[in-house]
Amino acid sequence: MCHIAYRFQLAGYRDEIEYCSVGDNSEVERWPESGFVKKLQRKKDGYFYYFNRSRECADKDLFKIKLFEY
Amino acid sequence: MASLANKINSKSPKNIPAEGFTVKAAMKNSKVKPPPISGAYKEKSSVPTKFRKYYERGDFPVSIEHDAKGNKIAWKVEIEKLDYHHYLPLFFEGLCETQHPYDFLARQGIHDMLEHGGAKVLPVIPQLIIPIKHALNTRNRKVICTTLKALLHLVESGDLVGEALVPYYRQILPMLNAFKNSNLNIGDGIDYGQQKRENIGDLINETLEELEKRGGSDAYINIKYMVPTYESCVQN
Numbered sequence: 264m265c266h267i268a269y270r271f272q273l274a275g276y277r278d279e280i281e282y283c284s285v286g287d288n289s290e291v292e293r294w295p296e297s298g299f300v301k302k303l304q305r306k307k308d309g310y311f312y313y314f315n316r317s318r319e320c321a322d323k324d325l326f327k328i329k330l331f332e333y
Numbered sequence: 334m335a336s337l338a339n340k341i342n343s344k345s346p347k348n349i350p351a352e353g354f355t356v357k358a359a360m361k362n363s364k365v366k367p368p369p370i371s372g373a374y375k376e377k378s379s380v381p382t383k384f385r386k387y388y389e390r391g392d393f394p395v396s397i398e399h400d401a402k403g404n405k406i407a408w409k410v411e412i413e414k415l416d417y418h419h420y421l422p423l424f425f426e427g428l429c430e431t432q433h434p435y436d437f438l439a440r441q442g443i444h445d446m447l448e449h450g451g452a453k454v455l456p457v458i459p460q461l462i463i464p465i466k467h468a469l470n471t472r473n474r475k476v477i478c479t480t481l482k483a484l485l486h487l488v489e490s491g492d493l494v495g496e497a498l499v500p501y502y503r504q505i506l507p508m509l510n511a512f513k514n515s516n517l518n519i520g521d522g523i524d525y526g527q528q529k530r531e532n533i534g535d536l537i538n539e540t541l542e543e544l545e546k547r548g549g550s551d552a553y554i555n556i557k558y559m560v561p562t563y564e565s566c567v568q569n
Contacts, residue, residue, distance in 0.1 A: 273400065302411075302449075310396065310407040313445045319402055 275306030384427030425464035495547025506559035
């Protein structure tokens with residue numbers, strides 16, 4: 264969950280629902296094997312972020328993450 | 334007279350430096366200089382690359398973003414729509430760079446383009462050989478590390494890429510052969526930096542193994558021709 268929230272928030276969106284509702288982004292591109300987000304269009308200027316197959320956060324740091332729900 | 338001759342002889346300087354294989358070198362009072370250092374591992378001075386020029390001119394559709402996790406590239410256009418024949422060789426040329434932001438941009442640009450290129454990478458391979466060769470020939474350890482990682486990623490980026498690289502081993506592998514033994518020998522000590530993957534000897538071995546695995550049936554014999562100390566990871 265954390266990497267999904269991180270990737271959307273890096274691009275300027277709160278979550279997937281907001282991303283799909285803005286502009287012409289009807290669907291999120293994902294990596295086929297893991298389902299991680301692959302590509303996002305940035306909110307402020309329309310530039311593109313491309314993400315790796317793997318998670319940004321290393322396994323050893325995973326327990327430190329706080330995830331807030333809206 | 335004899336005492337005069339002795340006097341003259343005692344005044345004549347001994348151990349006159351002389352180049353090897355000269356007439357002077359055959360004289361009794363000369364000392365032959367050792368051969369000069371070949372400089373096989375000496376770093377070559379880098380010249381400003383085309384990559385730097387193009388970046389400063391604003392030709393690349395990228396911008397650097399600084400965030401808490403580190404730097405990241407934002408692409409102004411979708412990577413899928415880029416002309417790989419133009420941009421990918423330029424990014425590979427940037428591998429020679431050691432200054433920020435050029436080195437980071439080249440590294441990250443190559444990573445993104447290879448990760449999302451799919452079938453577009455394979456036709457560009459002949460254009461990537463010269464930049465890879467130049468980067469390895471700098472003999473700069475940091476540059477060699479980055480280039481080897483890029484080469485590994487390139488081989489893994491597509492099914493046929495490994496086989497397409499086989500005809501170019503003659504250009505790529507001489508430097509790998511030269512630095513293959515550049516390893517850290519600390520006995521039973523622990524190399525704490527091993528997770529950073531900066532040990533050139535290990536990286537070269539990893540790269541050669543990947544080239545062999547993905548290079549098809551002719552890969553091993555071609556690698557062995559250029560790197561005689563390499564042992565197969567498939568056959569043994």
